[in-house]
Amino acid sequence: MRQFEDTDRSGRLVAVLREHAAVADAAVETPDGGGASVVRLVPDPERAPLLYRSAAVEAAGRLGTLSWHEPAADLRVAGVNRSESDFLHREIFVDDVYFRHGVELPPGAVVVDVGANIGMFTLCAARRSPGARIIACEPLAELAAAVAVNAELHAADVSVVGKAVGAAEGETDFTYYPHNSVMSGAFADADDDRRTLRGYLLTGAGTGGADPQDRIMADRLAADLLAGEHRRVAVTTLARIAADHALTRIDLLKIDVEKAEEDVLRGISPELWDGIRQIVMEVHDIEGRLASVTKTLEHRGFTVVHEQDARLADTACVNVYARRPGAPAPTGSAPPATAHHPDPGPVMWRLEAELLDLLARRLPGSPAPGRFELTTDLGTAPARPEAVPPATLPRTARVEVFSRIWASIFGAEAVRPDADFFDLGGDSLIAMRLLARLEEQLGEDVLEPDMIFTESTFGALAAAVEASGEPPSEPARSR
């Protein structure tokens, strides 16, 4: 399928790549039939721990259906879809919605993250509080898996509880929006959720800067993808979680559970109430819920303030901030001496840019590599070449060409019939890349551009590629 280049050029290229502190080792491959080369990189475990751990997660097969997203220059996460990762990052890291009105974390804090989604808040808490211990609750298996991977990636002390949190232990029906997981919940209501999204569209426009939520909303409305899957999930209570994890205090309880927030509070035992220092929660203010939650918290001795994000002015979503007098206090024991924040090293796009610059300076005139891939071991065969279409698709030459190109853009794990171009982070420019590479190998008009919109899954597009012509007589032409 491919060959390792053993030429002077690739040798020079590898030597230059190794000059970069974040690169422990590298190898260059060129696809059969020519085309841009692929560089396999082993990140330096000390200088680029984030990328090294990413490669280790993938090598162990633990990425599963998740994808890597890099919403900021210093953050890499495993997520379900890119637009949601961007949205969560902006809400939690950029807008800092949970750390307002005096809410803060002491070092070595104990944090409970109820409704953790992919763990973005968990990561934020881990960064703000060296040595923090975090219990992250997320009932959806796909998202809970992301929390676990992200905790490992960022070396955070996180225990994942794969259950919903409510008033009593048991089970509940849960609606999962695979294309819009941040709105999933036990009290999901499609009409109401649609109204929330619509309200966001027009009030979100004045904020300046690209707004990922606009993308999610507009796209979901247009494509009518706000379709839920109903599941049965286990429910636990905060009292049970505290008992299971021997928690006597919680420095910050964060609740974002899409309308189930009052039930979460009902599941707190009287003795645990006394140990909770601060609470931040998103309240859906329907049927007087904000007043009710405020009353409950004030009755428990908290000072409560609430605010509504200007962009959510037409929705019922309100953020509530509750603190006990004097909180946050340095209640925790001092964090271990090792609990400082080591430099996580570069994220992938930053490393790629630096390597391309390095190559341009050191090897001027030499063609830039087409792509970089991470591995922990150059001796291990990459998963990519085995990215053949699943058995449900015909394994023809055309489909294999399409599979290789799809894998070269989205990764081998994305070669599956239901993988959706847009949920994988595809946009109009990536569509052009896909089409250009396809035309390079299979000739013009192999796929109509708008077909990526109407038939956006790998399976449907592969079928269209197969239907569009005979197998090429020359399977690959290099430029």
Place this chain on the structure above:
Amino acid sequence: MDAPGPRPSGVAEALLDADPLVRAVPGLRIASEGRAPLSQERLDAVTGSLGLPRLEVVTDPAGLWSVELALSRHLARASAGDATDGGPDAGSGGAGAPARPAAARWGEGPIPVRAGDGTPLRCWSAGPADAPAVVLVTACGMPAGLAAGWMRALAGPFRVVTWESRGMFAEPGGHGPAPLAAYDVASQAGDLTAVLDALGIAGAHVMGLCGGAVVALAAAATAGDRVGSLSLWHGDYDLRDAAPRTEHQRDMQAMMAMTARSEEKATGVHRLMRRPVVLDSMRPDIAHHLIYPYATPLLLHRYGLLNGAIMSHDSRPYLSAAQPALVVTSRDDTTAHPAGSQYVAARLPRARLVTRPSGDHLTAFDAGPEVVRIAERFLSDVLEDA
């Protein structure tokens, strides 16, 4: 420059700013709800007074396509501003709809000009006619409004002039974009000379942004003393193997090649560009400009021809241009690769390279204090030397 009179409403100014887009696509709808809804009556009054096509107001954004959503957001911001300011037509009803302002606030125009091959062009001018001239060559295919920041920033000490890409905009009173004859880089660079001739400008500093940097460079190399000095901001150069390009540049080039192939092919890409998600890669405050070349299949086809010519034209032969030159890039520009600018600065005989800590061509278009200071300092040095 502007005739004194009642201050136009934010909605009226926003519609003027989006004039090319509203005229290019008949039958647009806009969604309006929230705190400062725009009524159909009020919008009809404003579009009527401005001589713009009617826009249909709907309450539900579901089903709107990218251009309609971009315009909806643009107008929603303006409408909210009117409600806050208590502007002249704040509130419902059309009684306060303004007369059309004498000119856009950032310049006089569009002034019709004929290119050397007869192609009609639209240009704008701001600042005193006897001041040293600066010509802005902005990104290919974009409405002149995108250059408003620079027009405002430099007009006064300078006479600032810009024009829009040939074949991408309607002539006054015309329907659809004006005919496009030639679209190669030489023709686009020749349009700069036509603009200087029409406005009676003997020589100018030429400021090229993004793809406009290639046109500016070509003009500097071929138009002799008409270009007294040159500044190139986040240029999108094809330097063959001499400098790498970003993934964004390669993807854009693929899109231009595809849409240039035929109007039919552009129609397919246009359907893809109708998807609301495309707005994600466009800054909301200027999305109504950035989406313009994608607004119709014909515009997209022309954009592919014109911008494709720029993106695939080997710029290396132009690097002999002997004028004093400023080349600006940033360390983290992921749109136009900084290595291209570095190469250009190293080869131009009299170039000075400035590497900003961050930013790309869009932040350069903003004409914020940092970039304006860089430009003013260079212009001041050039004028002193002259």
